[in-house]
Amino acid sequence: PADVKTLGRHTWTLLHTMAAYYPEKPEKKQQESMKTFFESFSEHYPCWFCKNDFKKDMAENPIDVTSRETLSEWLCRRHNKVNEKLGKKQFDCSKVFERWMTGPAN
Numbered sequence: 001p002a003d004v005k006t007l008g009r010h011t012w013t014l015l016h017t018m019a020a021y022y023p024e025k026p027e028k029k030q031q032e033s034m035k036t037f038f039e040s041f042s043e044h045y046p047c048w049f050c051k052n053d054f055k056k057d058m059a060e061n062p063i064d065v066t067s068r069e070t071l072s073e074w075l076c077r078r079h080n081k082v083n084e085k086l087g088k089k090q091f092d093c094s095k096v097f098e099r100w101m102t103g104p105a106n
Ligand code: FAD
Pocket: 004, 005, 006, 007, 008, 009, 010, 011, 012, 016, 045, 049, 050, 051, 053, 054, 075, 076, 077, 078, 079, 080, 082, 083, 086, 088, 090, 091, 096, 099
């Protein structure tokens, strides 16, 4: 089985990449399905304490599916919340596209 760190690293890769490639001007249907995706994700993420905190954080900070920009920023902040909890460095959210879309894959 995957440990919490490996699972987390790979999951963030998927989530940030999804946000970076989300349309700049999404259709209503795309907005709804992205919202549904994150709701389901927070229900089924297979780390129960991560999931519980993430659900609470999502309830306090509702997802913003208006555009690629707003979704990526929202997700960056959610990830920074987890970073803070774990005593990790805060990520500069102005670098989110450089990291997850235009920059070299790491
Ligand atoms: P990660 O945090 O996995 O980050 C991977 C890469 O993303 C970094 O190298 C960096 O380049 C980039 N990055 C970092 N911060 C940001 C940001 N804010 N925005 C964009 N890119 C960024 N672990 C726990 O122990 N307890 C928890 O409660 C917990 N909750 C989690 C909740 C969720 C929804 C997820 C997906 C993971 C959670 N994790 C949790 C796992 C944890 O966040 C890390 O994934 C894990 O500790 C491995 O950390 P890492 O140092 O490899 O980098």
